[in-house]
Structures are given as structure tokens and as C-alpha cells.
Amino acid sequence: MPDDAPAALSNGGGIGASVRRKEDFRFLTGQGHFTDDLNRPGQTHAYLLRSPHAHARLDAIDTTRALAAPGVVAIFTGADLAAAGVGGLPCGWLITDKHGKPMVEPPHPVLAQGKVRHVGDPVAVVIAESRDEAQDAAELIDVSYGVLPAAVEATDAIKPGAAQLFDEAPANTCYEWEIGDKSAVDAAFAKAKLVAKLDLINNRLVANPMEPRAAIGEYDTGSGDYTLYTTSQNPHVIRLLMGAFVLHLPEHKLRVVAPDVGGGFGSKIYHYAEEAIVTWASAKVKRPVKWTSDRSEAFISDAQGRDHASHAELAMDENGKFLALRVDTVANMGAYLSTFAPAIPTILYATLLAGTYTTPAIHVAVRAVFTNTVPVDAYRGAGRPEATYLLERLVDVAARVAKLDPAEIRRRNFIPTDAYPYQTPVALQYDSGDYFKTLEMALKTADRDGFEARRADAATRGKLRGMGIATYIEACGIAPSAVAGALGARAGLYETAEVRVHPTGSVTLFTGTHSHGQGHETTMAQLVASGLGVSVDQVEVVHGDTSKIPFGMGTYGSRSLAVGGSAVMKAIDKVVAKGRKIAAHLLEAAEADVEFSDGTFRVSGTDRSKSFAEIAFTAYVPHNYPIDTVEPGLDETAFYDPKNFTYPSGAHVAEIEIDRETGVVEIVKFTAADDFGRIINPMIVEGQVHGGLAQGIGQALYESAIYDKDGQLLTGSFMDYCMPRAANLPMFDVATNVTLCTHNPLGVKGCGEAGAIGAPAAIMNAVADALSPLGDIRVDMPATAAKLWHIIQSHPATHIPAQAAE
Amino acid sequence: MSAPVSMTVNGRKVTANVEPRTLLVQYLRDQLGLTGTHVGCDTSQCGACLVHVDGKSVKSCTMLVAQAEGAEILTIEGLSSGELHPMQAAFKEHHGLQCGFCTPGMVMSAVDLVKQNPAPTEHDIRDWLEGNICRCTGYHNIVKAVEAGAKAMGGSHAG
Ligand code: FES
Ligand code: FES
Numbered sequence: 032m033p034d035d036a037p038a039a040l041s042n043g044g045g046i047g048a049s050v051r052r053k054e055d056f057r058f059l060t061g062q063g064h065f066t067d068d069l070n071r072p073g074q075t076h077a078y079l080l081r082s083p084h085a086h087a088r089l090d091a092i093d094t095t096r097a098l099a100a101p102g103v104v105a106i107f108t109g110a111d112l113a114a115a116g117v118g119g120l121p122c123g124w125l126i127t128d129k130h131g132k133p134m135v136e137p138p139h140p141v142l143a144q145g146k147v148r149h150v151g152d153p154v155a156v157v158i159a160e161s162r163d164e165a166q167d168a169a170e171l172i173d174v175s176y177g178v179l180p181a182a183v184e185a186t187d188a189i190k191p192g193a194a195q196l197f198d199e200a201p202a203n204t205c206y207e208w209e210i211g212d213k214s215a216v217d218a219a220f221a222k223a224k225l226v227a228k229l230d231l232i233n234n235r236l237v238a239n240p241m242e243p244r245a246a247i248g249e250y251d252t253g254s255g256d257y258t259l260y261t262t263s264q265n266p267h268v269i270r271l272l273m274g275a276f277v278l279h280l281p282e283h284k285l286r287v288v289a290p291d292v293g294g295g296f297g298s299k300i301y302h303y304a305e306e307a308i309v310t311w312a313s314a315k316v317k318r319p320v321k322w323t324s325d326r327s328e329a330f331i332s333d334a335q336g337r338d339h340a341s342h343a344e345l346a347m348d349e350n351g352k353f354l355a356l357r358v359d360t361v362a363n364m365g366a367y368l369s370t371f372a373p374a375i376p377t378i379l380y381a382t383l384l385a386g387t388y389t390t391p392a393i394h395v396a397v398r399a400v401f402t403n404t405v406p407v408d409a410y411r412g413a414g415r416p417e418a419t420y421l422l423e424r425l426v427d428v429a430a431r432v433a434k435l436d437p438a439e440i441r442r443r444n445f446i447p448t449d450a451y452p453y454q455t456p457v458a459l460q461y462d463s464g465d466y467f468k469t470l471e472m473a474l475k476t477a478d479r480d481g482f483e484a485r486r487a488d489a490a491t492r493g494k495l496r497g498m499g500i501a502t503y504i505e506a507c508g509i510a511p512s513a514v515a516g517a518l519g520a521r522a523g524l525y526e527t528a529e530v531r532v533h534p535t536g537s538v539t540l541f542t543g544t545h546s547h548g549q550g551h552e553t554t555m556a557q558l559v560a561s562g563l564g565v566s567v568d569q570v571e572v573v574h575g576d577t578s579k580i581p582f583g584m585g586t587y588g589s590r591s592l593a594v595g596g597s598a599v600m601k602a603i604d605k606v607v608a609k610g611r612k613i614a615a616h617l618l619e620a621a622e623a624d625v626e627f628s629d630g631t632f633r634v635s636g637t638d639r640s641k642s643f644a645e646i647a648f649t650a651y652v653p654h655n656y657p658i659d660t661v662e663p664g665l666d667e668t669a670f671y672d673p674k675n676f677t678y679p680s681g682a683h684v685a686e687i688e689i690d691r692e693t694g695v696v697e698i699v700k701f702t703a704a705d706d707f708g709r710i711i712n713p714m715i716v717e718g719q720v721h722g723g724l725a726q727g728i729g730q731a732l733y734e735s736a737i738y739d740k741d742g743q744l745l746t747g748s749f750m751d752y753c754m755p756r757a758a759n760l761p762m763f764d765v766a767t768n769v770t771l772c773t774h775n776p777l778g779v780k781g782c783g784e785a786g787a788i789g790a791p792a793a794i795m796n797a798v799a800d801a802l803s804p805l806g807d808i809r810v811d812m813p814a815t816a817a818k819l820w821h822i823i824q825s826h827p828a829t830h831i832p833a834q835a836a837e
Numbered sequence: 838m839s840a841p842v843s844m845t846v847n848g849r850k851v852t853a854n855v856e857p858r859t860l861l862v863q864y865l866r867d868q869l870g871l872t873g874t875h876v877g878c879d880t881s882q883c884g885a886c887l888v889h890v891d892g893k894s895v896k897s898c899t900m901l902v903a904q905a906e907g908a909e910i911l912t913i914e915g916l917s918s919g920e921l922h923p924m925q926a927a928f929k930e931h932h933g934l935q936c937g938f939c940t941p942g943m944v945m946s947a948v949d950l951v952k953q954n955p956a957p958t959e960h961d962i963r964d965w966l967e968g969n970i971c972r973c974t975g976y977h978n979i980v981k982a983v984e985a986g987a988k989a990m991g992g993s994h995a996g
Contacts, residue, residue, distance in 0.1 A: 061873015
């Protein structure tokens with residue numbers, strides 16, 4: 032246990048138990064309250080008219096016919112918002128480029144002005160009595176577009192002659208950024224005996240939480256108060272961004288509620304145009320305004336993920352020891368800067384490229400590029416999957432170059448277990464970990480030793496079998512505010528908790544994090560239960576409402592437990608400290624002699640004690656009370672700013688078979704051995720790993736957002752964008768090793784993103800291994816059946832050694 | 838405007854007066870306030886809207902209210918009263934839900950599966966759930982929950 036772990040932890044309590052989730056009853060019985068389930072009295076409905084073109088001049092917009100349509104209440108365009116002084120959507124992270132200049136940050140109007148820059152860019156909003164009427168009327172709006180050529184792929188958009196999105200961004204470049212010691216890297220390459228090289232694409236993904244986004248704006252004409260109900264992972268952040276930058280509303284007049292939210296995976300972090308539109312319009316029409324996205328609309332309006340094109344080189348000595356890494360990445364930002372977009376391919380990507388290895392010199396150059404596509408921002412893992420995918424595929428290439436087993440080359444380069452704290456050459460300092468152990472656990476569970484026999488057997492069945500390994504490190508628990516600020520964050524990234532003990536000893540916990548599937552209502556209740564010695568049933572967790580919770584930065588970057596949970600522990604410590612004062616008075620003992628464990632305050636070495644419930648009651652009914660020195664009540668708030676990032680790590684092993692006749696990949700076995708530090712609820716942690724793996728496997732084998740050369744999204748629905756189904760996935764073998772985080776009170780590291788980080792490289796290394804009898808073949812994600820079938824067809828069967836056995 | 842349509846929803850007789858283009862899911866959610874039935878897509882793929890119509894699972898986004906004349910509709914709200922149905926209980930016990938958005942459709946689909954196939958294998962379950970997308974769980978715990986729910990239903994419940 033870390034040094035500053037509170038004594039309250041030692042009683043065990045709920046920590047470490049697979050407590051069944053408190054939130055499940057309402058979801059299982061259809062009683063959840065998702066945003067679209069809410070309806071406000073007198074509500075109107077908004078429908079957004081969106082650009083059908085990827086790039087066009089926005090000339091006249093004629094709303095005359097639409098305004099006359101049945102049920103229409105109002106129609107607004109970008110010009111109306113500009114006239115009303117509505118600001119643009121802000122970006123929350125400023126990257127300073129390699130010349131010391133700020134990134135190019137073009138305006139992002141809430142409704143398009145002058146130009147549209149991606150298919151789906153909103154042009155006008157129709158507000159009507161019903162959604163159908165709003166949609167019908169939108170079809171009557173006449174918009175004259177002057178269609179322009181589009182820049183779609185980031186690597187094309189930087190070429191001379193490419194269409195230009197913004198006058199202020201020459202060559203469509205947002206920034207060119209770098210990290211690391213270039214001359215040290217060049218010197219290491221000059222003396223390297225072996226070099227591994229790789230070009231690869233990290234495919235663009237659509238997050239697709241199952242609940243589409245929705246928002247309801249409401250204005251109280253009497254008080255002038257605004258309320259926004261929205262599908263957000265961080266309601267306080269939305270209040271801050273929308274209030275301060277877009278609508279110029281002070282916090283005390285703006286309440287943001289994120290009720291039950293049906294998954295986010297990053298895509299519900301950002302402040303979106305529709306939130307500002309319904310909030311602003313509700314005051315204009317003096318009625319609540321509701322907007323709910325269609326799935327097709329989500330495909331062209333929710334921020335997307337990944338989309339990198341990279342070249343990487345790894346220098347080694349003759350023993351396969353890594354000497355230096357050189358990476359060049361072009362990152363697609365899409366048409367505008369989404370809230371955290373600039374940080375993803377820099378702060379959350381390049382800094383992770385040391386991975387689990389001792390590579391002494393690393394240089395990474397990143398160019399962020401605007402294109403006529405939907406904005407790109409964090410999607411589960413956010414930069415860290417891209418880093419892991421690049422590094423772990425490169426390490427497999429290195430293993431082939433050095434003629435070493437993929438597991439062996441990793442072991443040779445792992446950071447030794449006694450090297451912590453370990454300073455990487457790309458800014459991060461890892462506090463703890465044991466990569467040898469997780470790799471060994473994964474290989475054992477995956478039965479690495481028996482693999483070649485299984486491969487030979489598969490060959491007799493016409494199958495190409497492969498095994499792939501990936502290890503990973505992630506930086507979670509986002510983030511130490513001062514560090515984040517120095518790196519360009521425009522906000523603090525601490526977390527808050529309020530522990531309100533009620534007179535009879537039950538507790539309400541208010542957390543600034545937000546649960547949209549992660550089970551905070553249970554895990555955080557376990558923290559309180561074990562810290563105060565009450566039962567989990569006596570603890571209610573409240574999240575997602577700025578009018579109830581002191582403050583908060585929300586949930587993303589596997590931060591809820593590491594940062595939010597730490598704030599809870601701090602607030603619990605304050606409750607216990609105050610309770611001890613009250614107990615000392617009641618027990619007529621010195622405060623220093625009163626100890627607290629298992630829900631009881633006791634005078635050390637005696638049987639004189641008071642229960643937690645008695646102390647709570649006394650705090651609210653202070654008849655016999657140290658009223659001169661202690662305030663009544665038992666309600667404590669804490670803010671916690673993390674001291675460092677946390678560093679979850681692990682090893683994933685995939686075993687797959689490719690059917691030579693069809694190209695279909697079957698995942699025979701998937702093993703994940705992860706180190707998340709202390710685990711509060713193993714059942715929930717396993718579930719998080721499963722979900723992450725499914726998304727990582729989805730990226731590797733099925734999913735891809737594909738645009739044509741005109742910027743039309745070809746994979747714009749579940750018919751074309753392949754979401755993993757139950758039959759596409761195996762049962763997962765998951766295991767955990769525990770090395771504690773050294774700098775937070777719980778010793779926790781975070782588990783939400785791990786699966787999506789490790790799985791793509793493990794799967795794709797397995798695909799490359801399976802194809803190895805055909806040659807050294809490079810395949811980009813997704814490794815679809817069609818792609819693999821073509822590869823197999825184009826390599827004569829006589830090259831397959833196993834063919835002789837058939 | 839359409840003629841009124843009568844049906845039974847969760848045991849209650851109701852009459853719908855809606856535009857002809859109204860989908861069953863819109864009627865359930867917007868008119869009857871049964872918001873446990875969700876909408877996750879517009880191409881009939883996700884299964885979040887799945888209900889039982891005359892005892893069979895149907896995606897309520899693929900059906901017009903007008904087609905439901907005389908039908909018996911069962912939604913997640915009507916599956917149990919008070920205590921959880923064994924399939925719901927199995928989802929809770931095996932952590933077969935995270936955000937809970939796909940969950941009503943998953944549970945209704947699983948109940949129909951078990952009615953048709955009282956002892957489904959893992960393969961049967963994965964195959965059956967082809968029309969239900971979950972983005973959170975990776976299906977692992979859903980499969981375990983359906984297996985357990987099937988056993989429990991065999992023991993105690995006709996579904
Ligand atoms: S909403 Fe009916 S299948 Fe998706
Ligand atoms: S539990 Fe979130 S989509 Fe299935």
C-alpha cells in the first residue's frame with residue numbers, strides 16, 4: 032500500500048469485492064433516464080439541416096417556404112447566430128509548434144458561416160412542434176452551394192495543389208510538432224547494426240456508443256436560468272465551454288445535466304454545436320427545444336477517432352537491443368478542431384512511444400492536418416492505441432530483422448523491474464510496473480509453447496494460424512493540472528468529491544466524474560462503504576448534474592477512479608477527522624486517542640466507542656457537542672489534483688485462424704494480462720477489459736470510416752460500418768497482476784481503455800504471423816475477409832509449406 | 838389521418854390515434870411513455886428497440902403502429918413486476934450490461950431465444966444475437982448471462 036494510503040482502507044470493506052451493480056435494476060427494467068427519454072412541458076423539436084457537400088461556398092439560404100410549413104416555430108442559420116453574438120466552438124488544448132508558434136486555430140462556427148467544410152456540417156436549424164414537422168420543413172430550405180474540390184486524406188491535403196480549407200492554414204496544416212532528441216536519434220541510427228522499418232495506417236473509426244447524442248435546452252423566462260440536458264461525459268466541462276465561450280452565460284445561470292448516458296468512449300466528451308443551438312434557441316422561442324440524433328446523423332456529426340499515417344524506424348544493436356526510435360506521423364484533424372483534438376496525436380501519443388521499453392533515444396515528428404471530413408478527437412484510448420499499435424507492430428518487424436522470437440525481443444528491451452521511477456526520453460516518468468510478469472502470465476495462459484503444434488494442425492484443415500503479442504503502457508489518470516497546463520491544456524484536470532453524511536448515517540456521494548457504463552454508482556459506493564464502515568446500500572452516488580455537484584472534469588482517459596476516487600478518499604479522510612473530534616468530545620477522550628475502523632470510533636486500548644451513525648446523528652443534533660470548536664453537520668468536499676499520470680500496462684496475446692478459402696479471421700483465443708494497480712471491483716474491471724478488447728478487435732478486423740475522394744462517408748450506417756457482433760468475438764481470457772500506483776491514495780491506475788489499446792496490435796501481429804508462410808506481408812487494419820482473401824489468392828498456393836500435407 | 842389502432846401493451850388495452858407513418862417504437866416511447874424501448878439506429882440493425890409482438894421478438898423500429906392492430910405487445914417494462922425476471926436477474930448477476938442502452942433489447946431477445954431453444958449453447962446465443970449490437974460489453978458477459986438466464990427460466994419461469 033502506498034505511504035499516504037488512508038488508514039480507512041485497511042478495514043477491507045467493499046474494496047476488492049465483485050459487488051453487483053446498484054445501477055442495474057433501473058436499466059434492466061427499462062427505467063433508466065436517458066436524455067431522449069426526457070420530455071419537457073411545451074417542448075419543441077429541432078432538426079438540423081446539414082451540408083450534403085464536403086466542401087462548398089455557402090451562398091444564399093432561403094427559408095421562406097420552410098417557415099410557412101406546418102408546425103414550424105422558428106428557423107435559424109449561421110447569420111442569425113453571428114448577429115446574436117454567439118461565439119464559435121472552442122478548442123480546449125493549445126499545441127505550440129516546433130517553431131514555438133501557436134497552432135493554427137480557425138473559427139468553428141456553431142452553424143456554418145461562409146463555407147461548409149464536411150458532409151454533415153450544420154447549416155440551419157428548424158424548430159417545430161414535432162420532429163417530423165421539423166424534418167419535413169428542413170427539406171424546404173433552399174441553400175445555394177458553390178461546390179469546391181475536397182481534401183480528404185491528410186497525406187494528400189498537405190500536397191501542393193490540394194484544396195484549402197482555411198486561408199489561415201497554408202497546406203491545411205494545423206501544426207508541425209516534435210518531441211525528443213533528434214541528433215541523439217540520428218547518431219544512434221548511424222551506428223546501428225540492425226534497423227526495422229514500417230509504414231502503417233491507423234484507420235479512422237466511429238465511436239458509435241449505442242445511445243445517439245441528444246440535447247434539450249430549456250429557458251426559464253422568470254429567472255433567466257438555462258438548463259441543458261445532454262448526452263455528455265462531463266457536464267461541468269460543457270457548462271464551462273458553452274457558458275464562457277459560446278453563449279456568454281455565467282455559471283450560476285446555466286445548469287447542465289448529463290443523466291443516464293448510453294456509452295461515450297470519448298465521443299461524448301466534446302462540446303458540440305447542437306448543445307449550444309438548443310440552449311440558445313430555447314430562450315429565443317421561449318420553449319424547451321429537443322434534438323435527438325439519428326444514427327446516420329451521428330456518423331457525420333460525432334467526432335471520429337484515430338486516422339494516422341506513420342513511418343517508423345527502430346535502430347538496434349546486433350543483439351536486438353533497441354538503440355533509437357524515429358517516428359513521423361501525419362494526423363487527420365478533420366474539418367475543425369474538436370475540443371481535445373490537438374492533444375491526441377501529440378501529448379497522448381508521442382509521449383507514449385517509449386512503450387514498455389528502454390529505448391534511450393526517441394524522436395517523433397507530428398503534422399496535424401485539416402481535411403474535409405468529420406472532426407477527429409479522442410476515441411477510447413486516444414493516442415495511446417495509435418502509439419501502441421505503431422510500436423508493437425514495429426517490434427514484431429524488429430524481431431524478424433533480428434531473428435528473435437517476438438517474446439524474447441520484448442523481454443530484452445523491457446524496462447527492468449528495479450528501474451522505477453523510470454524517466455523515458457519522451458517526457459513521462461513511469462512510477463511502477465512489471466512487464467515481465469504480465470507477459471509471462473499472458474504467454475502461459477495463451478499456451479505459447481503448444482502453438483506451433485496447433486499451427487501445423489490448422490494447416491491440415493486449410494487454415495493459416497497465427498499468434499500475435501502486444502505489450503502496452505498507457506498514461507491515465509488525466510491529469511496533473513500543472514503538467515497538463517504546461518503542455519497546452521486550457522483547463523485544470525483535478526477532480527472533486529463531496530461526501531454528505533446524513534443524520535442517520537447514510538451517505539450521498541457527489542462526484543465530478545460521470546458514469547456512462549463504467550459502474551461508478553457501485554465502485555464509488557464501495558470506496559465510501561469501506562472508508563466509513565457503512566454498507567454499500569447506504570451509499571448513493573450522484574453524478575452528472577452541475578446544480579448538485581460542486582465541480583468536476585468528468586470521465587475520460589481512465590481517470591474516474593485514479594483522480595475522482597482519490598478525491599473521494601480525501602473527502603472521506605475529512606469526514607473521519609471531523610468525526611474523531613466529535614467522538615473525542617462524546618467519549619471524553621483526547622482526540623489523538625480516538626481511532627476509527629470498521630465504522631466505529633474507539634478510545635485506543637478501551638472498549639469505549641461510538642458508532643459512525645451515532646456520530647453522524649450528533650453532528651446534526653448537536654445537543655452535547657463541542658460547539659465552540661467544531662461546526663455542526665458532516666458534509667465534506669475535496670478537490671484532488673493528481674501528482675503524476677498513472678501507468679497501467681499489460682500484455683495481450685491473440686491466436687487466430689484465417690480460412691484460406693474465404694479470408695475470414697476467426698479469433699481462436701484472446702488473452703489479456705493487465706496491471707491496473709489495486710482493483711476495487713474485479714467484476715467491473717473485467718467487463719471494462721472485455722469491452723475495450725471488443726473495440727480493439729473491431730478496429731483490427733472490422734471497422735473503418737471510409738470516405739470517397741469527394742469526402743462522402745461511404746460507411747455511414749450500421750449497414751456499411753461493421754460493428755462487431757456477438758458471433759465475431761470469442762470468450763476472453765483475462766488476468767491481472769498488481770503493482771500499485773505509488774502516488775495516489777488508492778494505488779489505482781485505471782482500466783477503461785486497456786483493451787482497446789492492446790488488442791489491435793496483438794490481432795494484427797497474429798494476422799502477419801498467420802500470413803508468414805506466404806511471405807512477409809504488410810496488412811493495414813481492418814484485416815477484412817475481402818482484403819485477406821485477395822492476399823491469399825495473389826500468393827501461389829505452392830508457396831505454402833503446409834499445402835503438401837493436404 | 839389514420840383510423841385508430843387498438844392493441845394490448847403489457848396487458849393494458851390501448852388505442853392509438855397517430856399519423857400513418859408512426860413507427861411502433863415512436864408510439865411506445867412518445868405516446869405511452871414506455872421509454873425502456875430504445876432507438877439505437879435507423880437501419881434496423883441494433884436491436885435496442887426489440888419488443889415482443891404476439892410472443893415473438895420484433896424490432897419495433899421496423900413496424901408501423903398500423904400493423905399492430907389487435908396485437909399483444911410486451912416491452913421491457915412489462916417483463917416483470919417487482920422482482921426481476923430470471924433473465925434480468927442473470928444479466929445483473931453476470932454483469933451483462935454496462936451503459937444499459939442495449940440492455941432492454943438484449944433481454945427481450947434472450948427471453949425469446951430461450952422460449953424457442955430452452956438450452957442454448959454459446960454458439961446458439963452468439964448466433965441468435967446477430968441483430969443486437971452492444972458497444973460496451975464485448976458480449977462475453979451477455980453470453981454468460983443468457984446461458985444462466987436460460988437455466989433459471991427452465992427452472993422457474995415460462996418467460
Ligand atoms: S432502433 Fe430498431 S434496430 Fe436499431
Ligand atoms: S451495455 Fe452499453 S451498449 Fe450494451
